Amino acid sequence: MRRLVVDALVGGERGHVGSSMSPIEILRVLYDDVLRHRPSEPGWSLRDRCILSKGHGCLALYALLADKGYFPTDLLKTFCRKGSILGGHPEHGKVPGVEASTGALGHGLSIGVGMALAARMQKRDSRVFVIMGDGEINEGSVWEAALSAGKHKLSNLVAIIDYNKIQSAGATAHIQELEPLLDKWRAFGFAAEEVDGHDVAKLQKLFARVPLDVGRPTAIVCHTVKGKGLPFAEHDPEWHHKSKVTAELGERLYAALEPR
Structure with missing residues (x-):
């Protein structure tokens, strides 16, 4: 999947590098082992919904959807x-498999709350998974949505935080400290746990337990690495986005992903 992301970066000569590399395993496990979905029928009414709220990380989602045959x-x-059809942020109605147009950060969880409520009203057992960035959850709208989810006890809603500790301008701890992050989600009425966001086996085991509490929404804090898989880009906010991906840089990206 990381090589597919680089294919897109090289093709478009631009893109969010670090932001697309950190949620790869999260998406992989969701679409391989958790979500009920049909690539041949993206609008299937009984599907589970997955919203990439951190829409700037769309290359990870595009790579996954392409790999799955969407x-x-x-x-x-x-x-x-x-x-x-593949823009710098994902567009619902244009890209098969994209559940919501995102990238104006802070809106995905609100959309997810609406979808989860709709599923309950329509007596569908569909679940809704919302992947957010850690910098994104500085937005107040996220916490308004969290309050609403807790109030309505939306056990069919799962908030996933791609906690790579770096946002566009630097470390989250310096810009807006998030800790104690698990306690915050619990205070808003969520059953919350944390996991290594790059450990496929641990992700599979934890996601298999969703909902963590049949009477509450779930929050999963995934500890990840910005730019994961590219040693020269890991933990470096300079790789949040590159506006010029040259052929030479593309070769460097591919080389970094070669088996060692």
């Missing part, structure tokens, strides 16, 4: 090109 993998190389 659209041909060759389209990844058209990323951000004129006429492509």
Whole structure:
């Protein structure tokens, strides 16, 4: 999947590098082992919904959806090109498998709350998973949505935080300290646990237990590494986004992903 992300970065000559590399395993496990979905029928009413609220990390979602057959993998190389369906943020109704247009940060959980309530009203057993960035949850709208989810005891809603500790301008601890993060989610009425966001086996085991409490929404804090898989980009806010991915840089990215 990381090589597919690089295919898109090279094709579009730009993109969010670090932000797309940290949620790879989270998405992989969700779509392999957790979500009920049909690539041949993206609008299937009984599907589970997965919202990538941190829409700037869309290359991870595009790579996963292409790998699953929602659209041909060759389209990844058209990323951000004129006429492509794959823009710098995901668009619902344009990209098969994208549940919500996101990227104006802080809105995904509110959308997810609405979807979870709709499923309850329509007596569907669909679940809703919302992946947020740690910098994103500085937004007040996230916590308004969390209050609402706790009030309505939305056990079919799962908030997932891609906690890579770095946002666009630097470390989250310096810009807006989030700790104690688990306690915050619990105070808002969520059953909350944390996990290594790159350990596939641990992710599989934890996601298999969702909902963590049948009477409350779930929050899972995934400890991740910004730029995971690219040693020269890991933990470095300079790799949050690159506006010019040259052929030379592309070769460097591919080389970093070669088996050692």
